[in-house]
Amino acid sequence: MEDAFLKLALGLLKASEDHERYRGEECINLIASEGLKSPAVAEMLDKSHDLESRYAEGENDLKGHAKARHYQGQKYMTKIEDYSTDLMKSLFDCNWADVRLVSGTHANLATFKGISLATKNNRMVVLPLSAGAHITHDYSGLAGRVLGLETINHAYNIDELNIAIEKSATIIEATRPGIVTFGGSVFQFPHPVKELAQIAKDNGAYVAYDAAHVLGLIAGGEFQSPLKEGADFITASTHKTFPGPQGGVILANCEDERTKKAIKKVQHAVFPLSASNTHLGRLPALGLAALEMKVYGKELAKQTIQNAQVAAKCLSENGVNVLGKKNGFTKSHQIVVDVREYGGGQKLAFSLEDANLILNKNLLPYDNQHNRGDPSGLRIGFQDVTRRGFKPKDVECICSLMLDVIKGKRTSAEVKKDVIKLRQDFNEIKYCFQSVGEAKEYLQKHV
Template identity: 35%
Template structure:
């Protein structure tokens, strides 16, 4: 029980010591620099900056003179790094940004095509339909994937022509390869379909110019997170070159979903954007190299790594079917060995998702991926004592407590 400040400090110290002993391969996490983290500790954390979508200068609360300047300057940085005209930084997470996109664009009984949870989607419309009135007013279908975990382009084109959806949402939590946005642009124009891209996982790779920019590929809207492959503070964003759409989404976002949009993250986000401008390409390039190297090493050691015929991955993550070696709870079992990743049981066979963003920023290179693959093998294939493996994981992890690609 927490009774004093010292109790809180003790728990935080234990957390940091524990995490320093772990190999963090969770694809939805990253490690922000101390510079970024320091900017979260400002007076802005206690302030409100509410405004109407297209009139941010008309703040609902007084005392926003410099808050407005900070937010608008951060908008300009986002416009520059993603090469867009319009930005909304009020979502406090990528999922909220996606919810606002769906609610702002759709009308009753419109159809959405998105990535299903079974295919590592983020589950925007599907789970929303569990709420009765959304279930009655929003329809959803799911895009198909091929054997390499890439979107089946021809199948999606056929769906778009036959089903005539209002909205197609690309992207999810298991994005291995660039999505076929440009291939759907002509059909979207002909059918009046809006193309959105959930960039939550690949935001940092897009910012680093090592992954295709969906807006330049033809997406009408891009939304996502600022804390996954993008190494900033937790938060979300929406960007577009379409003023009408950004206004609709913004008006759905606020005040319905958020009023206080956690202003203290904006200076921290600005710093992380500056870091990405400086180091983004080098960081992104090494991250993808590490993903490919880890995938190849795990495949050689007997794992069923998805996407082999396409080179396994072009992003910060890999997907591995481990059903041959474990029937349930692979991520929880790996956690006992201080190896942190994510698992999925929605499909026919359990899969694990492994991300390389954080270990890349910590300084690991391709040669280190062989060592990581061996650790997975020792736990899942060789069934070695997890406590013994955990000691080796700790020894390796503590060699990489620095931080690259940052101020």
């Protein structure tokens, strides 16, 4: 075999090992869009080798269960799909779910496509990108470039870091879109679903709430309840504040002809329009993550939000401009800071990375939407460190290390040593089962 090929394979194995040590053991992860699986969920993934090789193409019924499957050998796979669907339905108190989505992007694709087929209307009202919309919502991403939707921005109130209710109501009434979305990637405060959902519906739209970031907080009952507030669909990733395997989910209530019509179209948009292999190996782990969130979700969500609030207060008291001060900075897992006076988001994200503090630069609502390369802000998430057991005083230690870098008090290389030391004090994952065996024991005791 050629030497060059072997060297590539060796390089790959080494890079993989290096990555696991670097990000898994030596860094403090503050990226707001990443979750942390429990040992039990990781073990469940590991125990699903055969399933990971299988296919289960086919249609689902209006309970979200497998209806027709086009391959043989499905007798347990169908049960696995149906059980994980029902666990998600039960956790989120709704009567329909689709767990076949391989990501949050896929969930948005199928939902936006399905609704636009149901309404025959290709207009969609979304958050502006600079105010936190995900690229899948935008004309420059999935919504516009792939699905051909015409996107119209919600009005946004920069002072409140939220959708401007009255102006958005006027926009919805004037443009009569087929879809009105809520939710986003920068998401500190619950969106006004209660206030705007009925107006959207009265004007012929369906309401889609993108809970990719906040699904775990919703599961824990510590954020808004979008379906109860009037959303028709929740779309989400299953691997951010919801600490499951990487994947996606769509949730809804099938309750009348209107919702039935859209759900059928969304299912059609999943299969056959956008999925063949649905990555079945993740489904047992997804169901197990749902169980963990049922048992530990409230405590985890509460602590995550408290940790984010403590960090915001600490950074703010030390002179950093944390957005949303008048409303207590945040009611979610994330905070956003304006670091223009310290060199901007791009420069600081790299300096913090050099100190093993991993987060991302972010556009702020008043930034030029096209300046994604060097925005004013940083977005900082606390779901990972919370799951590792960080409490408010530990979060203050993280802030103090961040402040050293942001204010240039010490070099990144000096701070990095302390980051590695701090990270190594938190080697257990909390609010979860430590093994599949422990989850089974719990179930046997409580069934």
